[in-house]
Amino acid sequence: MSERVESEIGLIPKEWVLCSVGELIATNILEKPLDGNHGEKHPKGTDFKNEGVPFIMATDINDGKIDLVNCKFIDKRLADSLDKGFSIEGDVLLTHKASLGRTAIVTEIKMPYIMLTPQVTYYRVKNTNKLNNHFLKYFFDSPVFQDTLLNHGDSGSTRAYVGITAQRDLPILLPPLPEQKAIASVLSSLDDKIDLLHRQNKTLEAMAETLFRQWFVEEADESWEEGTIADLIEFNPNRKLPKGSAAPYLEMSALSNNTFNPRDWYDREFSSGTKFINGDTLLARITPCLENGKAAFVTFLDEDQVAWGSTEFIVMRPKLGLHPFFAYVLARTDDFKDYAEGCLEGSSDYVPVIVRL
Template structure:
């Protein structure tokens, strides 16, 4: 096993690409632009800004990215980090791209170094600024880093990346399952409405904010609005907290953000993470939806993700600009027909099979994330060592 040594970052970095101080002309399509806004949780999210292909050469004069280069955000926010997986991108301000010298640094290891508390502390403690809090390139270059030899770096990164790869695979599986559910819901309940269905409103099918009981001061799982996803059923992160005042919910409930811009952004959840009969609570800005009668609970979530319904919900916003909320009484007037018993039976069978798989995957994701988060500081400090040839 190697001993860890301390280096100055600039001594072990081959390329230090910094486009701060430059502002590209942005377009609606072209070469994807990697900005600080899309570097999150160890990943580069799908881009929403681009530069024209004909501007690429004139813009990218300070260095070109390569696969597995480390992208580090330097301000607003500071310390988000990811690996470049597609070198056909442009680099924006507020990020610095690092490429380690091959004999000193394995780039995936460097990503995990910055994700760990030690790396984060070194960045935060060297940051400065009043209106914008960030780290200067000159300061970052002089930051000390502790490294084992290159083979141990590769072994450590292999352990952590294998966990991340499995988590990503499960997320992709759930995304595919949700896409199937959304397609079937649209076909069965929007496009293929039958003559014998009873015309009505959503209030005929969905109960809003059903009564749940929690005693004041009782410890119960708490779910923040920030934990709701914009594109998947499973919220990310909940914790025990004394109940004071908030929206209460149980397994099988659908949570719909009722405040702008959370509603427009798509924040929605289908609750599966609680124990049987456990009651949780969260933001007063949730609308809780639960199907009535014999409809499967997932029906409410599928409806909440439906684009027609979401457009209608946005039309129900009321209040002052910037703090508008959905008027639930208005929302209850959304027109939808009550399906036949046969259609309900078929949908319920489908929903039960898909929710079992979604829940199993989400549980495995939670377990793997916990393991990864436990191992990360131990591996990056040398407390736990990895065998390697």
Template sequence: MTDWKEYKVSDLLDSKSLAIGDGYRAKNSELSNTGLPFARAGNINEGFDFANADCFPVEDISKVGEKVSRVGDIVFTSKGTVGRFAYVDESALRFVYSPQLCYWRSLNKKWIHPRFLFYWMQGKEFYSQVDAVKGQTDMADYVSLSDQRRMKITLPPLPEQQAIAEVLSSLDDKIDLLHRQNETLEALAETLFRQWFVEEAAESWESGIVTDLVDLNPRRSLSKETVAPYLEMSNLSNELYHPHDWYDRIFTSGTKFINGDTLLARITPCLENGKTAYVDFLKAGEVGWGSTEFIVMRTREPLHPFFSYILARHSDFRNFAIGCMVGSSGRQRADVDNLATYEMKLPPPDVIKRFNKHIEPSLQKMKLNNDQIRTLTRLRDALLPKLMSGEMRVDTAEAETAIAS
């Protein structure tokens, strides 16, 4: 690591090798339904999700100056939930930065490799400097532009920056590919559900309610003081079935679940945001637990267990669940007794058999992908600090990556 050199960020800014900026302070009257996405912190988390973002009109884009994304930018949430990142690659939509975000932009790519900069910002040197300043006010965590400009950064020669970036980005690319495969498979499953159980539901099908097909909050047993897998609400995805993470924790009180259960967030705004999960990450016979704000849904046989998950994602069912919410403003929860009255057509055996046949291979593939995602993510997270500190050489990291892949 003798050829790594520490720089003051301010010197890199002065030499026009690096730019750091924050977002445009837009008035509500300036935003629109069309134009470039107006990116806020909620749109950023290891990527971009602009599905519900406001837009900034293209005809007014001259107002924002440099506060428009460029390929190679590293996006950093600097207010509230500090420390989420995204990299602007060629596939990303062009967007306008809001004041909740900052960007770091390499202006001299012969000196600072953008991808290396992205990974450096997720490493110990950057995090330690962020931690030292983010809690200095009585308000929510905040890292100002002045704080960032006073930081220091350690850089190896450009060839090593590039080699490190290639190792880590190859893992991220594989993870992203597996995620996209799962998005496609899950979308196909939702399409089958909508076609077979909604659009093509025959008048001759028996009418019923959701509890004819799904048990709500079935009893599960887990003794106090037992160490068991714990799932936080924050680790449920808004779009996909697999949770982001879980960990072992001593059971006290909470919702209990087993493999094959669906977890539906019942509290605002988690329900409206789409937080839902299908449990397939436990060991055989294992019972997990989590937030008391989960509704557990268990499909009745002979329907495939994944049916309850797809039902929970179905817009009509979710809107009904939102309509079942009771309680004071800001702490409303879906009432399970009301949810149990959701009316639906009951599919005949031949449709159930056809659905089960199509779903099982897709679910097996998604499970395999998720297991690989978890392995690759752990490897990336283990390699990143070692590569960024110079503790591990690139050739060693490449060998470990090849084994995992």
């Protein structure tokens, strides 16, 4: 086993070098990282088109991928007139505002470049003999980097923010290049397997939703007793979590609109919010998250562990011995979503806790 030495981020192999982003810029390993255009140069809502140059926001980066289909677009003539934020194939993207730490590599774009908002920074490797861009992306994903990034967030801001200047102090760990490539290869293979599992889960979800509709809607028996959803589902069941205790925390942005798996939970001291356990279904109770279909089925907790999130969630749990997944599939049905959307109230846009079908 390689000898290990102490560093600012803990023990590391002796042959590995701990640098800062600023040092990698100074030694021409990285180009100067840049984000998108601020102020008057930032494209306005009226500038967005149905096609053109992809205009990438933090919300367009999820699970290591860039959504180049559902993102906003701007005219190329406008894009060419901007000062910065031109990201090209091979760049490593890092979100640094509000949703901190999402990453992706720019691949196979149809335009010469994509445009970034001020929420996203591109990192461009200048010396590929010293740094592999795939390794850099995976290092950005590591807990040690994510924790450091979170600690660099501007506590004086209402939204977590790590500006371009502050990013120069962030640590980058440099193994020898062959090790970088080996690490990236192994993690890439694992990502492919995770991708496959996600696709399988999505297929199974679609099958469950189809069966649910067939059994309980299309083939409903006239003799069945009518009731309300409250007869079958308990809303916001009581869960105990001592104030100040560290517990998994889930943001609204972590919920998907097309699969049950949430992402990006992390430990945080409980103050106040919605509490849930494995087997609970989470439903967005605010607009536009509800209309976008944000929901989750909780499976990521340890046994008897209680997690929490904001009050923007409704927690659903089946009664009468029904399988816990029943609530999630119900929440995904068009009839349920249509009715829930009709229950949005006033300017607060909240769905009532007890939804009556």
